[in-house]
Amino acid sequence: MNFIKYDLGPVAGGNKVRVTLDIQANVMLMDRMNFSLYNDSLAFKYFGGYYKNSPVTIDVPDTDHWYVIIDLGGAAGPVKTTCSVIS
Numbered sequence: 001m002n003f004i005k006y007d008l009g010p011v012a013g014g015n016k017v018r019v020t021l022d023i024q025a026n027v028m029l030m031d032r033m034n035f036s037l038y039n040d041s042l043a044f045k046y047f048g049g050y051y052k053n054s055p056v057t058i059d060v061p062d063t064d065h066w067y068v069i070i071d072l073g074g075a076a077g078p079v080k081t082t083c084s085v086i087s
Contacts, residue, residue, distance in 0.1 A: 013062035
């Protein structure tokens with residue numbers, strides 16, 4: 001499974017995550033448990049979706065340890081991306 005992972009660590013709910021992309025991709029914000037499920041190719045839940053335009057902003061729903069995953073949905077190729085937490 002090819003993906004880019006940003007381990008954001010603990011982030012308070014009410015913040016936002018901003019991701020920039022140079023191509024369209026799946027951008028998923030998930031907690032530690034759901035990242036583990038995703039990594040094991042099991043059913044998981046996330047915030048975000050498939051984005052064609054950049055930047056992407058996703059609201060952090062509650063305080064937790066968060067990850068952002070950039071996934072091309074099985075396609076291969078280089079992706080230039082940045083990720084930051086904004087208040």
